[in-house]
Amino acid sequence: MSIQIVSSEIDVEACRKSAAADAAGAVVVFVGAVRDNTKGREVVRLEYEAYVPMAIKVLGQICERAESMFGLLKITVHHRIGILNVGDTAVAIAVSAPHRKAAFDGCQFIIDELKKDVPIWKKECFTDGEAWLTDRP
Amino acid sequence: MSIQIVSSEIDVEACRKSAAADAAGAVVVFVGAVRDNTKGREVVRLEYEAYVPMAIKVLGQICERAESMFGLLKITVHHRIGILNVGDTAVAIAVSAPHRKAAFDGCQFIIDELKKDVPIWKKECFTDGEAWLTDRP
């Protein structure tokens, strides 16, 4: 299990490779990227901040639950903080499992739980103002 | 939309990048890899063959349905044929969408339909024999 909060660019390919395993028939990778708009408002950049030690701890708990619920073989989660521009990768989650359903379900579980409970926040900077994101997607 | 049946190694990172889009908040990548065993029997290698023109046609139809059903932005599907060894990538599917649920559902739909209807076959070569795979996973 590899869990990191980083302030530089995320290497998605390295995340994917680190989740590979000989017993894995399926690897699923989720990449969360900075969209060019939120409900039609043009996004200039995002600013992410995290309560880093707690974020790593909560992510670890989520990944352990995912591992046992879905029988995942390997899990890698890298989340970036700091200033991100449109197209940048904010988070990459790579999981492997013997079969595809477990890999899809496990990967989706991790990003869903991350968005509920991991202490990371983004402020959206628009062409016409800025706002901390508060509504759950 | 990029659909290819190839006989050399699949570049998963290139597939992922080709599915990126400024309006995409989510990219989901599925990688189907050769497992080291099938129900406990040790796998030495797989041999894939395809009815290539029809496989491309049916994949195109599946991807068009996925695009309209889930509102996907971009789709890339590369499937390899020939002899594959343990750990090799047999198929990579990368899709992007504004939000993550559509990306997960769309990606899973494509691999599920691929396994039902796309004319591609694999023969599993074990340490103790070989067999065309016939039971649906």
Added chain:
Amino acid sequence: MHIQLFCFGQVKEAIGANLVDFECDEGDSVKALKMKLLNVYGGLKEVPDFRFAVNQEYVGEDYELSENDEVAIIPPVSGG
């Protein structure tokens, strides 16, 4: 009437070739072709649930064949 028959996987091994020219009668349905094939290639009986495609589209057993159709026998697929 002359059709091209593409064979894959188990079907290819049952028939012993991946492309055969096959003679059938004007207006034969896919079902009629299937009966004829099972008569000529007994090994096909071992293949579970094969489907037919004509000109690269799946067709039902009522589909009526035409001269020079590209017919494929599709054993259970296992891509991915």
Added chain:
Amino acid sequence: MHIQLFCFGQVKEAIGANLVDFECDEGDSVKALKMKLLNVYGGLKEVPDFRFAVNQEYVGEDYELSENDEVAIIPPVSGG
């Protein structure tokens, strides 16, 4: 009794710092701390549904605080 208070996002902007030393009473619950904070930092009333974590674990409002606890006020998260 002395606690460390970590503030993030909207909470940080409402309180004006990302780390403050805060005095509360021996045996105060998180609920009691919350009331005191709302009195001192009126801006917190604008933050929707914040939670508390103590020593990097979410806790309920009944949680009883101890000297030197690391307390964090967690506004709605938005990672990913």
